[in-house]
Amino acid sequence: MEKFLINSKNILLNESEIIFDDEKFSYEFQKLSENLNFIRVNGYNFILNSENENGSFYINYNGKKFEVDCKNSRDLIREKLQGGENKKKYSQEIKSPMPGAIVKITVEEGVEIKKGDVLLVLEAMKMENEIKATHDCKVKKILVNAKDNVEKGQVLIIFE
Amino acid sequence: MLKKILIANRGEIAVRIINTAKELGIKTVSIYSEFDKNSLFTRLSDESYYIGNSPATESYLKAESILDVAKKTGCDGIHPGYGFLSERSFFAEMCEKASVKFIGPTHQAIDFLGSKTNAKKIATIAKVPTVPGTVEPLRDFNEAIQIAKKIGYPVLIKASAGGGGKGMRVVNSEQEMESLFTMAQNESKASFGDDKIFLEKYILNPRHIEFQILADEYGNVVHLGERECSMQRRLQKVIEETPSVKINDSLRKEMGECAVKLSKEAGYSNAGTIEFIIDEYNKYYFLEMNTRLQVEHPITEMRTGLDLVKEQLRIASGEKLGYTQADIKFNGYSIECRICAEDPYNNFLPSTGKINYISRVLGNGLREDTGIQQGNEISIYYDSMIAKLISYAPEREMAIAKMKRGLENYLIDGVKTNISFLYQLLCSKEFQTGDYNTQFIEKEFLNRFNSNKNSFDNVYLESASYIDAAKNKIGKRKNGISEIINLNSSNWKNFS
Incomplete structure (x- = not known):
């Protein structure tokens, strides 16, 4: 049995059983692809589509998205050593989500921005897409210029 | 009947056209860009030829x-599909001059109607109501x-050549005009090679209703009813359906007659779509005519x-329609969802990548039109549509229940998709009752969708999710992340 802390619940898991909240379920697990898994719990069938994003883990099922915070023993030890629970860390930079061209940059270095502010406009797939701030922060450095072609994953802006 | 046609398009619509051509015993030739050399449509056609690099300007245009x-x-015919060259009159004219039948209207009709300015003039002659606005292109944002x-x-600013939301923006105040005008103009230039921009009154909370027409080359025109296309972002x-819950028989008849009158006035032939917007009081205005086959056909x-x-x-082969309006029978309900990456x-945000897994369960009232197969990539070069799922009952x-079933069973790995969004939209009470307009998604639904904090209401789903998350952790560890700390039970008791 391996131990996990998932959504603040103590979970015990082995190859065929899961135990939590004093309940024990048998399960079968089949990997369909990188992110799609078929799971049968006590006879009930689910195909779950998972996503790893910014350090969080999400499950998509029938049009709903659930965040599942899963820590194994190692994560818990690390937290213990670092003193207390990790605060949710925001990304310190914004990367280009796809290859494209910078149409314009709507912020300047040194400026405080709010969550949802438009940072820049990226043209890709024939559409102009507004790239917005995911959290309140301050712009430290802008690494691209208007009309630059950028690759997927290229760092565009660094925050403080 | 035409003997051999070239399909000047790609993806799902190329597949769609090739399929029917085959059924009619017409030979097919496809063209492909570098990116599409292994795409499904190239293999389905009898012959296929490389046409250029991946960007559309170097291939499909x-x-x-x-x-x-x-x-x-x-080839004795060319089918342009939608997008790309489908509404470029110069291409239709080139085909006509080369005696290769352009499967669509004449270049004159495309010219007339493809330009929103002329379309408005014709509508006025046909006594079909139009929205107040400019008839000539704007010089600049001033x-x-x-x-x-x-x-x-x-007001709505829109590119003359625009379509599918590209090159269009709603402007709410003078302050917004410069930036939105420039955006629309740039988009139009990039997508259509044309930067003419028009402006018109933006009707608040309108519904978007379009009528399909078919016209032969002898002046016979019928309409095939409306499509409710108000679910827009x-x-x-995003989702289209027919019939519209909000259109009654007498309004359908009246608008259908307008569509037919307008098509006749324009000397139109082949398939076309007359777009209307309808305000809250069921007052309708002619918007534009799309001189091609539509995505949602x-x-x-x-x-x-x-x-x-x-x-x-x-029609392109010179046959007569062979039926009249009275022969057109309408049966049942149909819905289309556009599954996009x-x-x-x-x-x-568009999502690119390789589709490493795709699985769906269709049949019994569920149809899929797609050009995608497992292993294909969604690229930055073309639009982000993966497939159209169509239900019928x-x-x-x-029809809604079947669509929900189709979306539940539509599994894709490799790119992000809008499937959960479509599913939630279908479940909304507004869609259920049919009481929605073009503002619904952006003004109401998106807030609801984004603020939706889901919690497990089923212990088995909860368990399955925990198993999934735990397996993901285990998988990561096995994938080579070294164990720094030796996990043994004595450590565990420190925090359990």
Whole structure:
């Protein structure tokens, strides 16, 4: 049995059983692809589509998205050593989500921005897409210029 | 009947056209870009030829090269599909001059109607109501500001050549005009090679209703009923259905007659779509005519039993319609969902990547039109549509239920998709009752969708999710992340 802390619940898991909240379920697990898994719990069938994003883990099922915070023993030890629970860390930079061209940059270095502010406009797939701030922060450095072609994953802006 | 046609398009619509051509015994030639060399449509066609690099300007928009292939391979027709060259009158004219039948209207009709300015003039002659706005292209954003002042905000600025939401923006105030005008103009230039921009009164909370028409080359025109296309985001259609819950028989008859009158007045032939917007008081205005086959044509096919591509090919071959309006029978309800590679949880950012897994369960009232197969890539070069899922049933409730089933069973790995968004939209009470307009998604639904904090209401789903998350952790560890700390039970008790 391996131990996990998932959504603040103590979970015990082995190859065929899961135990939590004093309940024990048998399960079968089949990997369909990188992110799609078929799971049968006590006879009930689910195909779950998972996503790893910014350090969080999400499950998509029938049009709903659930965040599942899963820590194994190692994560818990690390937290213990670092003193207390990790605060949710925001990304310190914004990367280009796809290859494209910078149409314009709507912020300047040194400026405080709010969550949802438009940072820049990226043209890709024939559409102009507004790239917005995911959290309140301050712009430290802008690494691209208007009309630059950028690759997927290229760092565009660094925050403080 | 035409003997051999070239399909000047790619993806799902190329597949769609090739399929019907095959059924009619017409030989097919496809063209492909570098990116598409292994795409499904190339394999389905009898012959296929490389046309250029991946960007559309170097491949699917190369009119002369495309026509050359058609001539060299002995094609007597070219089907343009939608997008790309489908509404470019110069291409239709080139085809006409080369005696290769352009499967669509004449270049004169495209010219007339493809330009929103002329379309408005014709509508006025046919006595079909239109929205107040400019008839000539705007010089610059300053002129746009002047005219908007007279008409009153909000106004819609749109590219003459635009379509599918590209090159269109709603402007709510003078302050927004410069930046939105420039955006629309740039988009139009990039997508259509044309930067003419028009402005018109923006009707508040309108519904978007369009009528499909078929016209032969002898002046016979019928309409095939409406499509309700009000489920839109950023002026892009998301879900379409027919019939519209909000259109009664007498309004359908009246608008259908307008559509037919307008098509006749324009000397139109082949398949076309008359777009209307309808305000809250069921007052309708003619918007524009799309002189091509539409993305959402399948729902009309389901409801009328007609194969629109077949009708296009028959008409282009010089056949008469062979039926009148009274012969058109409408049956049942049909819905289309556009499955796109985009992230609904992140501002619908397009998602690119390789589709390493795809699985769906269709049949019994569920149809899929797609050009995608497992292993294919979604690229930055073309639009982000993966597939169209189309449901059909005698009752609207069952058409919705079938669509939900189709989306539940539509599994894709490799790119993010809007499937969860479509599913939630279908479940909304507004869709259930049919009481929605083009503002619904952006003004109401998106807030609901984004603020939706889901919690488990089923212990088995909860368990399955925990198993999934735990397995993901284990998988990561096995994938080579070294264990720094030796996990043994003595450590565990420190924090358990």
